[in-house]
Amino acid sequence: MSSSLRFEVVGEAFKKKAVEVPAPSERPSEFFGKYVFTRQKMFKYLPADVYHKMCDVIDNGASLDLQTADAVAAGMKKWAMELGVTHCTHWFQPLTEGTAEKHDAFVEHDGKGGMVEEFSGKQLIQQEPDASSFPNGGIRSTFEARGYSAWDPASPVFVIGDTLMIPTIFISYTGEALDYKAPLKKAIHAVDKAATDVCRYFYPDVKKVISNLGWEQEYFLVDEGLYATRPDLLMTGRTLVGHESAKNQQMDDHYFGSIPERVTEFMKDLEIQALELGIPCKTRHNEVAPNQFELAPIYEETNLAVDHNMLLMSLMKKIARKHGFRCLLHEKPFAGINGSGKHNNWSLATDTGILLHGPGKTPADNLRFVTFIVETLMAVYRHNGLLKASIMSATNAHRLGGHEAPPAIISSFLGQHLSGILQHLENSTDDELIDVAGKHGMKLDIPQIPELLIDNTDRNRTSPFAFTGNRFEFRAIGSQANCAAAMIALNAAVAEALINFKTRVDALIENGVDKTKAILQVVREDIKTCKPIHFDGNGYSEEWQKEASRRGLDTECSCPIVFDRYLDESSVRMFETTHVFTRNEIAARNEIKWETYTKKIQIEARIFGDMCMNHIIPVATRYQSALIDNVHKVMKVFPAETAHRLNAKNLELIERISEHTGFIAEHTDKLIENRKIANRIENEREKAIIYHDTIAPMLESIRYHVDKLELIVDDEMWPLPKYRELLFIR
């Protein structure tokens, strides 16, 4: 049996496995949020005064007293127990890219030798998970290993199986953040405050500005049976060896193509369960690469959207297994075809329903639109290196800078319309823009902005931060990353830009300059300042790399060095003035980033070494022996001259195999030696740099020879499923 057939059988077994997809009789609108303690449920299960108090806590950040918390917990417990819930857990996002939970049963002694179901306000609000094993970058010394998780009332609790899940922040005993949620909430708060202040120039009744996030999650599916036979996929989430399949994405036939039935069943199941958990799934389609798909919900408030993305990623993994698949969230599971990302569509909106990055109808709307666009660009310009650092990881590094979205230089695509508007503003005088006669107050002669047109115009897929009509699309986020990292940096940077903007406008107003003129003046200055970040051309081209360095943009692509941008004075100042991070927290987080980087490459190198020595070389040698055997036999059967001619091809193959296996064996040894040297380095940054500069490239150079062997060795002997088997689900 050929290996492709052999592996196909493994896949077949799963194909035939009957999977029961729950077929809800109701419409999505009816089961949406079934397992979420929504406002509707709060209204039903909480006393009226407690309900109103909670609304105040959620909407206005009012503080929560223990008495209210007790009442809320009682209502939650009643609701949860009706769903068969027996346990509860604080659900948090430590700095490991996943989520963490610690389950406690709903039970207490009743004082009479029995048990009662118990769930108090205190349990709801705060827990003390034994946190010593979570990454902390040296913030917590072992003698003070306590960490606190504290309920985030802005994200509703939900039920999975028999457990009530309570979204929480996670902080150290001394108050430093050990997670993504705590700083994210601070960044959202900072941008709310700064944007509200600026908004009031235009709309005095605005009380709050909301940061919105609509993510698009890309992923791959592979057969579970095939996955299980690939140690690299199992341990690292990506294939460390594997020759390109003869057919992959060159025909462009997968993008938006029809979705295989098995995959549709998986998607349906996933969407139903996601909707029940309140994730507003909307779009599903095939992506560019074979076996690659995407799911996107309707956008939500950023904090909730991040929770929902974390939840969705864990649902994907779980539900994929039920359907005989494994879901790969790695940014680059396969070489030679597109990797996966997670576009973050981001915008700001007022509590009165105005999308601040979208054009409006009145002159005031137009000036507001331009202000928010330009100040966002200022933030991205000033912190382009930091924004890159916020999306950088060992795994995402495989995507950045390759010939696929996005390049490793942060720039912003604005399109013809918006570019034209900014240019017009920059070059026209106040008198041209403002109705000086004062009949209409302000007339603002900005060319009409057709909303739909902007949305559909020149999409530029090579831009990492593209304007798309009423939002920006940050496309550089890795598919398995926590979106919070990027959203913390972006929202905080925009908050800083808006604070700075307002300070300058107010200074002008104080000196007697008319408000509109003052705003125009500062906007004009900033349009000029942030010009280098604006780039509508091809982000993949070599000219852009040169041009970008001329413009002073960050062009560094070494992952561990990119992390340095967090420690730049401009970054520290920005995070401190917006109260998002202290210097100490930033330094601790960077330690974790470097350490994580090293560990990822270290694990890859180990698995890779094992595969080379235990899988590849033995099989190649066995095949080579078979060839040698054949050469001898040919010599026995044929006269010398004929045998010589007939053996020529095999002799060449025998030699090539030796060259490849020789290289692999020699360099695998060197790989081990280099790792030993690197591991002796104490400084995490230095170690990560050595891993980046010496270990990671070796994996690539050895892989080249393994992939060549794959083309030579008998298919029946080859021990690993090939790309063509992994990549085409039937």
Ligand code: ADP
């Ligand atoms: P595309 O792939 O063309 O970029 P999708 O429809 O896949 O578009 O995804 C668009 C995403 O952008 C969705 O998650 C959507 O909810 C989100 N989105 C739309 N408008 C906004 C907005 N104003 N702010 C934030 N996100 C938005």
Ligand code: MG
């Ligand atoms: Mg998109």
